[in-house]
Structure formats: C-alpha cells, structure tokens
Amino acid sequence: MAFTSQRPGEPTPPISDAHRGPTGVLEVPQRFLMGPGPANAEPRILNAQSLPLLGHMHPPFLKIMDEVQQGLRYLFQTDSKYTLCASGTGHSGMEMAIANLLEPGEKILVGNNGIWGTRVADMAGRFGAEVVELKTEAGTSFSLDTLTAAVEKEKPAVLFLCQGESSTGVHQTLAGVGDLCRKHNVLLLVDTVCSLGGVPLYADAWKVDAIYSGSQKCLSAPPGAAPLMLNDRALEKVRARKTKVRSYYFDLNLVGDYWGWFNSRSYHHTGMTSMWYAMREALAIVAEQGLESMWERHEAAHKQLWEGLSALGLQPFVEKPEDRLVTVNTIKVPEGIDWAAVSKNAMDKFNVEIAGGLGPTAGKIWRVGLMGYNAKPANVELVLAAFKDGLRQQGWELAAN
Template identity: 65%
Template sequence: MMRSVSRVLAPLVNGATRGFAAETFAARAGEPVQAINETNRGPSGIINVPTRLLMGPGPANAHPRVLAAQTLPLLGHMHPPFLKIMDEIQGGLRYLMQTDSKYTLMVSGTGHAGMEACIANLVEPGDKVMVGVSGIWGERVADMSRRFRGNVIELQAQLGSTLSYTTLKENLLQHKPAVLFLCQGESSTGTHQSLAGLSEICKQTNTLLLVDTVCSLGGVPLFADAWCVDAIYSGSQKCLSGPPGAAPLFFSQKAMDKMQRRKEVPATYNLDLNLIGDYWGWFGKRFYHHTGPVSTFYAMREAMALVAEEGLENMWRRHNEMHHQLWDGLKSLGLQPFVENDADRLSTVNTIKVPEGVDAMALIKNAMDKYDLEIAGGLGPTAGKVFRIGVMGFNAKPQNMALVVEAFKDGLKQQGKLKA
C-alpha cells in the first residue's frame, strides 16, 4: 500500500514554508583573473556555461525550481532554520522510499559517498558480503567491501540480465552472508533487478539487504518497509532532478542494530553514520560533524517538494510511459534493446545495441554538435556495445523522447544506415 505524503511534507506542497519563490541574486564578477580565459565569460561577466539536454545516464537536467533554490542566502549549517530544512528533507525521503524509519538522511557527497557509507558502517572485518554483479556498480561494491576487509562472494549475472530468485535463494541459504548487495537499477547495462520475495530468505539467514538505487529512486517502484530492505543509498542528480552532491540514504532498525553492535568503530570518520546521524538528529540531539552543503540541501529540499506535489505513483507512471514512448521511436528506426528480457529492462537508463557498421562516437558527436543533446556510450562491460539514454526526472517528458529519436534518425541517415 502506498504511504501518503507525511505531515512534514504537507507544507512543501501547500507552499506555507517553501520560501523558494524568492528572487534570485545577480552574481557579480570579481576582479579579472589573468589565469581565467576571458572568452569563457558571458555578458554579465560570470562564467559562460552552454545549455545542453542531458539525456545520458546522469546527471540529468535539474528542475528550474531546484536550481533557483540554490541561489538563496546561505545559512549556518547549525542554524535552526537550516536544521528545519534538513528535517523536511528527511520527511521527503521517507515518502520517497516508502518507509516509517527515522533513519534517513542525505550524505554530503555523490552516490559513491552513499555507497561507501553503507559498506563502511555495515561491513565488519571478516563479514561475508554477497554481491550481485550485473555491471560496474556491483563490481565497485565488491571492491569497496574488500577494502573494508569483508569476505566477498560475487554472484555474476549474465551481461544484460539479472540474478534470478532461485540463484539468490540457493546462495543465501548456502553462504548465509551478513550482507546481500543488489543494484536495483544498473546504469552500465540497463538492467532492473527484482527484489521480490527476498525478505523471508534474508530473515531466515539473518542477512541485511543493501540496495543501490542511484538511477532508479523516484523512477521505479520501491517499498523499503514492505520489501524489508535494510539499507538504501542513491544519488541526487538523476530521477530526483537535483544537482550532484547529495546521496539519499536509509537504514532499517535491523541495520542500525548491526552498526551499533560493531566490535570496532567504522574505519572512516567522514562517513561514520553514528556521527552523521547525530548531525541529522537520529538520536534525539544535534551535534556538529561537518559543514553540510547548504545550497545543495536547499536544492534537495525543493526536489522533495516536487516529488510530493507530483505524487510517487504519478512519478513512476510518467517514467514508465516515457520509457515506452522512447522505445516506440527507437524500434521504428530498427534499433534494438541490449536487455532482451522485458522484465529485466530498466526504464530510467535505456541501453541500445550499437548496430553493426555504425560509428557510435560519430552519432554521439552529431547529437551534441547539432542538437546540444547528450547521448552516452557504454560503460565498463558495455563500452563500445551500447548507447545509453536516461529517462529521468525533469527530463522525462514527451518532447525530449521525440528529440532523442530524431537525433538517432539523423545520425543513422548520415552514416547511410537508414533510408531517407
């Protein structure tokens, strides 16, 4: 059952406390610096940045309201009005992840910081960590777990597919790991890993379920409590339409219990969630740990407001509809999905087979040069094999799907791979 917008989010929707409609402040250039190329300055004297449509695997374009929020005056990172904004972000994350857990926050850093925070706090030396590897992000979690002296067991999925329930069940019962890692949305391969049915097995083996949702959170259904997920990390710059620099994070009570029973403190100060949790009020008090990225948190508070206003079910539906519109257009050009099984295919990062004889880099360059449009190539195991198109957040709308299809059509025609 869907959880409703929480009371802490109500003001975000009705505008009572938003405050993000304030005028932006005109930036002023300082004295000229010889080392800066003056040709990269706009008429106002500030840096000149091109406008591009970012339809790769991320970052996606931020929502204008989110960008405007970053221009608001700075507050001190321990000022009560700023702590209130942090509280509102936590409420937004509970709705977004569909949880009643109080253990939500934004790690100051990108998705990698969220990944490392989870591993560093949940994995003790010698712990068995079972890592589902369906692309580069599983590989990185395996690497990171070894760095924190975990005993890593890798489960390799066939490229372009996901791990079956049967495979996961057999290995969980055999190895009884302390932590099972799965990537819900694997952006390097475009796969969507199902989490269905794992809760009872993980309970039986006393295994924590850790899930990467960097490119899926807000774009595909996720029910942290109902699915008995124990830890989640994500990114701000994809389906949430925010800037890079904040990593949404969630812990269940079971995950908190394991972290607090550790024999050794986590081998990181910067990402020790006992200390970061103090800053976010997890333990009924607020202590300084670090200076939070104030403007980025403004932006993510506004991003949470946008999620609440649209509604999660509507947001999931929009992403799915745009995914199908994109593929209707791509298939009309003769292009084929890299992920062959519909059930394994991720809607937010779409992988497209590079047709035989097509110069992928030339097509990508033409899209950028002619349309100011980012089309990405493969990453890690898919490098040279696929194009990647993001359908995420503010960018998930019909006109952008149409432009992507037009850019592919034009690029294929130029290479003689499509009849005029």
C-alpha cells in the same frame, strides 16, 4: 604593503601571475543531458540553491534537514526514523553504507551484473570485508532461485543488489529478496542511484534494510547528495559494532547524530547548505507530484522512446522485457554503425547527450537516460530525431521513415 604574517623587515616575495585566473562571469552551454546522468535539473531546484546561506546549526537550517528526512521517508516508502543525505554523490552513499554495515572479516555477497557490483566489491574489500561476487551475464538480472542458493551457500552478513544497473540498463526485481534475507539473518543493501523516483520502491513492504541513491538522476537535482536510509535492523547493526567505522567522515554514529537520529544534535561536518536546500525542493516536488505519477511518467517516456527506436530498426540490449530499466535505456549498436559518430552528431547538432556503453557494454550500446525533469515527451522526440539523423548519415536503412 607589509602584512601581519610577515616579520618586520622581511622582504615581500613577488606574487606570481603565471596562474592568475579565471576571470569574468562563468558561462556554460545549455545541453539536454539524456545520458545515464546527471540529468537536467528542475529550474525551481537550482533557484533554491541561490537562497541565502544559513549556519549549519541554525534552527531554520535544522528544520530544512528535518524536512529532507521526512521527504526521504515518503520517497523510500519507509516509516524508519533513519533517513539522511550523505554529503557527496552516489558513491558517498555507497561508501557510507559499506563502511557502516560491514565489520572487517564479515562477508558480503555482491550481486554483480555490471559496473556497480564490481565497484561495491572493490569498496567492500578496501574496508576489510570478505567479498563473494555472484555474477550474471551483462544484460540479465538475478532470479530469486539463484539468490536463494547463493545466500544459503555463502551465509553472508550483507547481500548487495543494484535495482537499476545503469551500465547495462537492467532492472533487478526485489520481489521476495527481503524475505529471503530475513530468513537467513542477512542485511539487504540496495543501490537505487538511477532508479529512485523513476520506478517503484517500497523499502518497508519489501523488507529492504539499507538503501542509497543519488540526487542527480530521477530527483532532478544537481549532483552532490546521496539519499540514504537504514531500517531498525540495519541501525542496530551499526550501533552494536565491535570495531569503529573506518571512515570518520562517513561514520553514521556521528553523521546520524547531526541529522538528529539519536535525539541530540551535534556538529560533525559543515552541512551542505545549498545542496540540502536543493534536496528539500526536490523532495517537495516529489511530494507534490506523487510517487505514482512519477513512476507513470517515467514508464510512459520509456514506451515512447522504444516505439520510436523500434521504428528506426534499433533493438534493446536487454533481452527480457521485464528486465528492462525504464530510466536508463540500453540500445544495441547495429553492425557497421559507428556509435561514437552518432553520439557526436547528437551533441553537435541537437545539443543532446547520448552516451555510449560502460564497463561490460563499452562500444556495444548507447545509453539513453529518461530521468526526472527529462522524462517528458519533448525530450524523447529530440533523442529520436538525433538518432534518426545520425543513423541516416551512416546510410542506415531506417525501418520506417
């Protein structure tokens, strides 16, 4: 057959079958994703993704985007107009925040107590910022005194903190940090990828200027959306930039316009239709359950997990109870135990994902995520059964049987 792309008389090259495929209907195994994320998604959210596609500028779709923004205001506990989802995973929120809030040569003070601080420092450097890292040992958080001294010394434009450091299982308290930042005219940027919806966060009351998060953890949606908010101070900074945002895709002056921030609505990039359906549904579930009950459910799952782990003789990696993150739990690997064999047994025999450490904690800990749809008693029991079995196989003396 001759195609219109061919010139008359041109010979047709043979189609190569060397890489033909895949074929057949996709099948995947059912697993309990009890690592640091993604968590299993709510079936209702996955169902929403199979709804018919709408055009990305069609009024019914714009209404769904409005609903997402409204749901995010509740989730972030903010009255700010400036909420949206970045198109991409948590990293897209991270990159969007950094690309927009910092101009080349401006200073960012990065609270680095794990992999996410390291990554923000790397990213900010790529956007031409001057990066100063404030470090603390893995498994610990920053005290307000430490942060105050660093802010007073460095006088940064932006302070970055990670509320839930998933590589170490540390919860960074934000108490007093917002006031500190206001006093020194610093913008406070917080990563909540593995904490939003699982632990308390009050963007306005705590004076947090910019926040990004991820869809696939406590919000029980698949990966692909990064909830983001800026307050008026942060937006003013973006609007008053002297230089263009170096990333076109993540320029909030443009993306914000598509989300209706500036009272118009223009095409920037094709809206993530099915992903925004998922986020609309995820946020409806948040609104129906209520934040307090979500936080309580996550806390209860964490308590249940640690009762069981303690009975097995296992210890938390994070020394101070007040620093322990309830959504991503880090467990010390005891001397002589092969952590990878325990994780492998959990997957092979129980279909349960139990992750190892990451960055500073690689080989030293296990990580158990109790997030969103997975933060429930039956899942915790399954994790405990998998630990018990895996440890027994290695001759671990269980503290209680």
